[in-house]
């Protein structure tokens with residue numbers, strides 16, 4: 001039986017990520033990413049790469065965002081559109097006893113792909129001439145909620161009655177076992 005796992009796009013392609021500057025966070029996530037991917041490959045697990053909703057809307061020069069900015073009908077519709085072919089692939093694998101779907105792995109902290117944690121703040125508007133910009137930027141916080149892409153994915157799993165059949169976890173350096181337990 002072939003084991004299959006679906007992962008957020010940047011677990012296989014970090015070039016899709018927003019440009020980051022916190023080297024400590026980058027190193028911690030990268031160490032876990034390498035461990036997760038190598039464990040999966042060494043255990044013969046097949047990896048399906050989900051599309052990146054941010055890269056496919058805003059490209060490589062995008063700013064970092066918070067989830068509030070993506071919680072709108074347009075971002076949700078884009079997420080649904082690019083997820084549809086992957087829900088179909090998931091259904092096909094689940095319908096065939098030759099395959100075992102181990103789950104879906106997102107990226108905690110992301111405004112899009114967070115599963116247990118996403119980032120939240122009341123961010124909007126231009127930077128130019130703005131008072132209190134630093135306070136606005138500093139107001140971003142991690143909250144126990146899904147990012148918008150993962151929220152849409154969860155809705156689609158429910159619509160297809162797959163939510164009981166598919167485990168959704170996340171890659172998060174602070175809680176490494178959440179993703180590693182799926183591929184060990």
Ligand code: SF4
Pocket residue numbers: 008009010011016017018051052053054055107110112113
């Ligand atoms: S939107 Fe998701 S897949 Fe794209 S870079 Fe962010 S966490 Fe990775």
